[in-house]
Amino acid sequence: MNRTIPTSIFAVSLLSLACAHDPSKELVSARRTYETAANGPAAETAKTEVYDAKKALTRAEKAHDRKSGSQEEVDLAYVALRKADYAIAYSTYLQYQSNTEKAKAEYLTTLESQKNNAQDQLADTKDELEAKNKALMAAQAARKALELQLVSALGSLSEMAKIKQEEQRTVITLNGAVLFKSDETQLLPIAKEKLGQVADVLKQYGDQYSITVNGYTDSRGSDVHNQQLSQGRAESVRSFLVSRGVAEGVVSAIGQGEAQPVADNKSAEGRANNRRVEIVVDRIGTPEAK
Secondary structure, eight states: OTTHHHHHHHHHHHHHHHHHHSOOHHHHHHHHHHHHHHTSTHHHHOHHHHHHHHHHHHHHHHHHHHSTTOHHHHHHHHHHHHHHHHHHHHHHHHHHHHHHHHHHHHHHHHHHHHHHHHHHHHHHHHHHHHHHHHHHHHHHHHHHHHHHHHHHHHHTTTTTSEEEEOSSEEEEEEEHHHHBOTTOOSBOHHHHHHHHHHHHHHGGGGGGEEEEEEEOOOSOSOHHHHHHHHHHHHHHHHHHHHHTTOOGGGEEEEEOTTOSOSSOTTSHHHHHHHSEEEEEEEEOOOOOOO
């Protein structure tokens, strides 16, 4: 019994001595937080603040060495903890600020690039519109010059043909008696001479016009015969015009028979007027400058 009591007292004394050297929970927290700051981004971005936390922790450690668990240790450990927390928070703030400035710079760079691209596109569009407008004006000038040439050329045909001009159409009417023998579709030699002059005019129109050769007869004979005769005559005129250089793709031939008379078929003069070939020239392209 007497041996047991001193042993128990010794054990309690050892326990009390061990507890006396344990750090306070504030010091433990300060150590842990400082380690986080010293080994994280704050070590690079907030060096001054981390150094201040280290000094504060050193003071807390010295207070612990002097007297563990003392109020001085607790107070200094609390200061060290707050400084370590501040170092981490300040590092996070600096990183956020850096990211924000970087994002802002990238955004401004993107805006500048978009602005430059838009200005380039605007300049290209302006140049393209100006080029198109110049080309259109040149085409209009060329067309007006051509029209003047055509008016002059058509004037030379007025002695052998009737010329009717409208805004988008020109009708050249040739008497059938000048072109064909009675009831035939083969062109007379004089007809080829006259049509040669017509072809010289039509060639100048180019592919902006369509040309239709309409053949007509008087009312004598059957409808079928007159239709065939007018178609044959229209085809003869078309073929001759193409042979003289008029673009084949723009010329068509239509036999109208005895339809659409321009005079009374009861008189010889009226029938002669109805036996005709009309060459109709229609403009198919009329672009205008904007």
